[in-house]
Amino acid sequence: MKDIKVGIIGCGYWGPNLIRNFNDSYHFDLEYACDLNKDRTERIKLCYPYVTVTTDYRELLKDRELNAVAVATPVFTHYKLVREALEAGKHVLVEKPLASTVREAENLVNLALKKGLILLVDHTFIYTSAVRRIKEFISAGELGEIYYFDSVRVNLGLFQHDVNVIWDLAPHDLSIMDFIVGEKPVSVVATGASHTPGGLEDVAYVTVKFKDNLIAHFHVNWMSPVKIRKVIIGGSKKMVVFDDLDPADKIKIYDKGIMLSKANEKSVYQSMVQYRIGDMYAPAITNIEALKVEIEHFADCIRNKKKPITDGEAGLRVVRILEAASKSLKKGGVKVNI
Structure with a gap:
């Protein structure tokens, strides 16, 4: 059942792979694709005409019906985007590495724990x-x-x-x-x-x-x-x-x-x-494609409040x-x- 509404922030190198796998998942309903580059969002719209495209990630965070976001942007943007997503009550899948510094990674891990939200780091391998x-x-x-x-x-x-x-x-x-x-x-x-x-x-x-x-x-x-x-x-x-x-x-x-x-x-x-x-x-x-397995695991963690295999703590250890x-x-x- 496609009942977990998700949006993607970042449609560059890795974003299209996330979009494809979220779209193919039986659990996720792909709602948004966001990127600062309009050419990228237009290409996404051609392939997925039912997806709302935008250049402003805040549109995703303001949508109370949206359950989760995936962040596939440069590492220096991870902390801001993931923090705001967690504060908005969204479960987050974030591309590796989790953050630019240990302090940032620790803050994100603690915030996810405080909010009771899933933070999964995309350590695909x-x-x-x-x-x-x-x-x-x-x-x-x-x-x-x-x-x-x-x-x-x-x-x-x-x-x-x-x-x-x-x-x-x-x-x-x-x-x-x-x-x-x-x-x-x-x-x-x-x-x-x-x-x-x-x-x-x-x-x-x-x-x-x-x-x-x-x-x-x-x-x-x-x-x-x-x-x-x-x-x-x-x-x-x-x-x-x-x-x-x-x-x-x-x-x-x-x-x-x-x-x-x-x-x-x-x-x-x-x-x-x-x-x-x-x-x-x-x-x-x-x-089996690893990203497909990871996204199915993300859904399982959201539904059943499980700890992800590659959770924030795993991401923090790598950042250390x-x-x-x-x-x-x-x-x-x-x-x-x-």
């Missing part, structure tokens, strides 16, 4: 079958103790005018790490460089450390000649490779690793490293790492505790 399957493997203990999380997300463009490559690309893999690892990081180190007049870093490396020697590394780049979307997770029992660009086998589980055979218990330096080379298998996963990375970057790569 969490809703992919691949990532959820990896989470199942790790939760079942199949990988053993997690040693490292290593990700590469590189391509040629798209250059952003308001955020650097870390804030643009890293939230995807940071959210995957947060979901899969489930541990609180203790420090962040970030280095990067800018090769364009705008001064925003277009190549960067972020290292996140945890307790018990767990380490995560993120390579993000707008200047790569090839597109790579890959995560490698190493465990004491098995290892996982997640290649989002592989159409056939997005997940590969490797029964590989090392074993320590101590020749002399008094000295760790005399330990013998042995290599375990086993089989590889690629589990079957479904190809991003803010720490920014501080490290500005100080030449110093370690920033979080």
Whole structure:
């Protein structure tokens, strides 16, 4: 039943995907599409003639019949738009990252809690079958103790005018790490460089450390000649490779690793490293569009007052790492505790 009335704020790069999925949902009634660019709203109107288009987001917030809004605008606008939407009594789905600062993110989380409203952050990869399957493997203990999380997300463009490559690309893999690892990081180190007049870093490396020697590394780049979307997770029992660009086998589980055979218990330096080379298998996963799954989850949370998988707290944890990375970057790569 299409009884949850929703409006979209922002019809640029990601907005049309939200509009399409909300329109196709059995639960949502797409009422509004808002963007400052009239050409964009006119194109939306051609595809969805029954949707009210506007350049003023306040029209959506003033409509008492509207239950929810989705915000797909530049990150520097998120705090204002999400705050006003929550204050107007609307449930909110907001594009990643949640906000520009930890303080802003905390305020939004607290406001949603105070108002009793759903705040869902659009960490789309969490809703992919691949990532959820990896989470199942790790939760079942199949990988053993997690040693490292290593990700590469590189391509040629798209250059952003308001955020650097870390804030643009890293939230995807940071959210995957947060979901899969489930541990609180203790420090962040970030280095990067800018090769364009705008001064925003277009190549960067972020290292996140945890307790018990767990380490995560993120390579993000707008200047790569090839597109790579890959995560490698190493465990004491098995290892996982997640290649989002592989159409056939997005997940590969490797029964590989090392074993320590101590020749002399008094000295760790005399330990013998042995290599375990086993089989590889690629589990079957479904190809349901992640955004469709996410929007259905949003509806379920609204109807049944459930806590979203990627709620405001999850968004806040990602912003904490991003803010720490920014501080490290500005100080030449110093370690920033979080």
